Amino acid sequence: MSVWGKISGAATGLLVGGPIGAVVGAVAGHFLVDRESDPGVTFTIAVIALAGKMSGADGVATEAEFEIFRQVFVIPPQEEANVRRIFTLARQDVAGFEHYAGQIAELFKGNPAMLEDILDGLFEIAKADGVLHPGEAAFLEKVADIFGLAPNEYRRIRATHFAPELTDPYVILGVSYVAGDNEIKQTYRRLVRENHPDSLMARGVPAEFIRMATDKLAAINNAYEKIQSERGLG
Secondary structure, three states: OOOOHHHHHHHHOOOOOOOOOOOOOOOOOOOOOOOOOHHHHHHHHHHHHHHHHHHHOOOOOOOOHHHHHHHHHHOOOHHHHHHHHHHHHHHOOOOOOHHHHHHHHHHOOOOOOHHHHHHHHHHHHHHHHOOHHHHHHHHHHHHHOOOOOOOHHHHHHHHHHHHHHOOOOOHOOOOOOOOOOHHHHHHHHHHHHHHHHHHHHHHOOOHHHHHHHHHHHHHHHHHHHHHHHOOOOO
């Protein structure tokens, strides 16, 4: 069954205010699915919930925001109503996005790669209109901070999504200009390993999200090729 279908099944039992497991990622960050038994569903719900919160980051929350989400992640028509429900409940919930991000950080404690995957999903939504609005940038930077990602890691992730061909390759790899050749090679290999589609699938990220990893990996490879050429690395 597709990850969207699993979310649909969970959403039919939505009970606001119940115990953990009664709310499908929509109220104060409670999740129906145990992250160990089905991390893909937990991951997807986390993206939907935070996307709902981000939808008002530019000061205006409209139905067009969900349309962007639907287009980016290609939701099957039969699952759209339930996904929209989670998205809308998260957007309308009085709990701030910081609370959601904190709950998600706790769910994936010790798994920074999964937290980065979630941030990648949010960046995909933010860049759908070709512009990173100041409100969205502030939202994403704060989420990254709550997730425990360092400022240079946030800049690295951001650079792989917004015009990577125009971005400093050192920023894309998250290394300093004075980093040694060996450090750059090791960093590049780690990023390739962490962002390879097979690694994402092993972490439980649903197949529907793998395209993001492919695009990001291309940006990482291009950045390393530029540094290779500049430094004459083999």
